[in-house]
Amino acid sequence: MDSKLIVYNTLTRQKETFKPIDEEVVGMYVCGPTVYGDAHLGHAKSYVSFDLVYRYLVHIFPKVKYVQNITDVGHLTDDADEGDDKIAKQSRLEKIDPMAVVERYMFNYFRDMDALNVRRADIYPRPSGHIPEQIEIILDLIAKGFAYEVNGSVYFDVAKYDETFDYGKLSGRSVEEMMEGAANRTLAAQSDKKNGFDFALWKRADPSHLMQWNSPWGKGFPGWHIECTVMSQKYLGDNFDIHGGGLENQFPHHECEIAQAEAHTGKAFANYWLHNNMVTINGQKMGKSLGNGIFCSELFTGDNFQLERAYSPMTIRFFILQSHYRSTLDFSNDALEAASKGFARLQKGLDRINELEASDKSTIDISSLKDSLYHAMNDDFNSPIAISKLFDSLKMVAALEAGEETITIADLELFKSLFNTFFFDILGLEVEETGTQSNEITDELMGLILDFRKAAKEQRDWGTADKIRDKLKELNIGIKDSTDGASWEFEK
RNA sequence: GGUCUCGUGGCCGAGCGGCUAGGCUGCGGUCUGCAAAACCGCCUACAGCGGUUCGAAUCCGCUCGAGACCUCCA
Known part of the structure; x- marks a missing residue:
């Protein structure tokens, strides 16, 4: 018990002794779901994994502040889809408001995670509720020269950032490699970006776009990465202990979060990056x-x-x-x-x-x-x-x-x-109810039945004794004979 | 094509230079009228080929296979 907690930090690609910034309160942020559909096995693995991390931290530290976002401003569905984000697409499909989609699947998410005995985070911030904060940081990034506006959209200037910082330190990439990579790929879409690897902080919305907000650059919506930077820093501070998420988000999402945060504050962002694997x-x-x-x-x-x-x-x-x-x-x-x-x-x-x-x-x-x-x-x-x-x-x-x-x-x-x-x-395990609860009546009834069976056994009437046992088995009631007599329990 | 993971016994899955995890299944046994449950025992694996080492599943190289990501958008 004296030994120290060791965690694998993606940032350094090795196991390190975990040293919290403040021994009294450990801060942890985990990328939550985009709520446009029900939680699947992958979500289960991810959030059970971080629940384990959370529970163990709670066990060994006085207090843990756990923040998990619920993304309600969707990202695009996939490469083939243009224009619509995941939530907007689902909202058209279900013919309900985007925010109704969010409400529905957010509650389903909690329902399923509760069933898995995943402890709730302290705060579940949503990007739609943090638009002013996101605009604020984007303005700061523009002021500091790390971002630029083009046609009502704002992009992060990765090359500029990489001059003084290290873009790609989390995922093991370099801007040079990405330039070569980009040259070797046939990138169909042209864009307003200076460089292909720049990413959006704010996107201009055309009138058909379902979710949009006013901004200094006109109507639009925030980029995906900025929400996590803003909300983690708002609730945990500029520099905090743990940032978790799925392996698939390592690049570009987490890399971009780091770039935005460190360009904004000039300080280190999360100290430990934990990534869970897939199903x-x-x-x-x-x-x-x-x-x-x-x-x-x-x-x-x-x-x-x-x-x-x-x-x-x-x-x-x-x-x-x-x-x-x-x-x-x-x-x-x-x-x-x-x-x-x-x-x-x-x-x-x-x-x-x-x-x-x-x-x-x-x-x-x-x-x-x-x-x-x-x-x-x-x-x-x-x-x-x-x-x-x-x-x-x-x-x-x-x-x-x-x-x-x-x-x-x-x-x-x-x-x-x-x-x-x-x-x-x-481990957060629970003793499972066997589906059917016993009560006084069933206890009495079972006692009666077992008495009959005991009598049959004493008469060496194995046929009757076995018939009782077999019939009960069909009702998912298991009988166990022992030297002290028979006992029973509901089985699954 | 690039970057990075991984390949363990019938199945799942730890370990990551020497001391043969664990679960499940199967087989044998104890117990039992017979079962069930429980318990005891057995099944000695590390993709392939080389190399390093006194010693490799664990390190290095190559081959084969699987997966993640690769800046349009998010």
Whole structure:
């Protein structure tokens, strides 16, 4: 527990000891979703990953200020689409206001993330609510000579910035390379930009554009990158600790955020950049064009042609946490089935530990379990290792149950609190309700049925005993016989 | 074409110079009237080919394969 938290910083491409600017309050900003559609498996991985980071930071630091944007001024849909942004396109499709699209999918996003037990950020700023702040910083960038206006649009002057700063330091690119790259590519569209790699801070909107605002340069809308720069700095300060996001946003989005911020303040922007990896499905990348996307809601209901059955939110969360956040995660029914079973066993461990009896000496080493758990998390949030240690501890539980090992009351309390802390607080797992709640009536009824079955067994009437068990099985009620009598539970 | 990741046993997935993670499946066993659950044991893998090293899944090179990004817009 004394060891330090190590994080992989994309900025330096290596693992570093995490040193917060202010030990009392760690600041973290994570790129949130553009809310023009439901959250899918990729969102689940991304936000569960940063939830793990958040939860662990909360665990080891006094306070964490967590900011995540909800992008409600859309970006373009894809290369083929021109003019419309993602939200505007969806708004035409659904024949509702762009902001109604935003409201709908934002609430769906929260609904799905809540199901995955993703803790809410402290602030969810939206770019449409920060237009004046964005205009302000753009004016400053123009004043400082890092931006220029052309025909009602404002662009960031990357070459100018690169004279005194280092454009490309996050993604490992250089302006020279990009110039060569651009020369080798056939870029169809001409533009108002000085250089192809300049990016928009503000775009002029034609009258048909659904979302537009007044600005010193006429009607328009903000560029995509500027929102994150403005909102992260507004709530966390010019220089803050952690900026997170998906790997695919490393370039250009995060690179541009850095350029805008550092040109604006002259100071370093985020100290640590954390990027989570993507999801593949049966070894193939998940993408709209491949038609293999799976929404969170579909995972929970099983309503997708690629799913053999529904998987509970906690199974999905556990599945995600069983791989490292910087690794790709391959989705398949077999993998989820495995996760589901493993998670069920881990859950049962909670009860088993609670039922352990203390003794006057310990023959097992709880402190080394503790060390290994914290060591795993301190090593760049290595949840798969932490989970493996929890499974290892189940072996100890079995030995204790069998009386092969003993444990003192103090060690047992430590064991309980350790297991619970990691299971609930850090990994953010929950004990799943089995769908059907038992109540007094069902308890009584089941007691009655089990009495009948017990009587049948005493008569060695195995046919009746098995029939009762089989019929209950069909109702997803499992019977377990033991030497102390039979018990039952709802199964999935 | 450029930049950068990655390729681990039937499946998923850690490790990243020596000490053969973990989960799931399968097989054997304990328990049980039979099951289920639980427990115990077994299945010794690192894409291929070279190289460095006393020693490589881990470092280097090449080949093959997969993925992300590459400034129109966002």
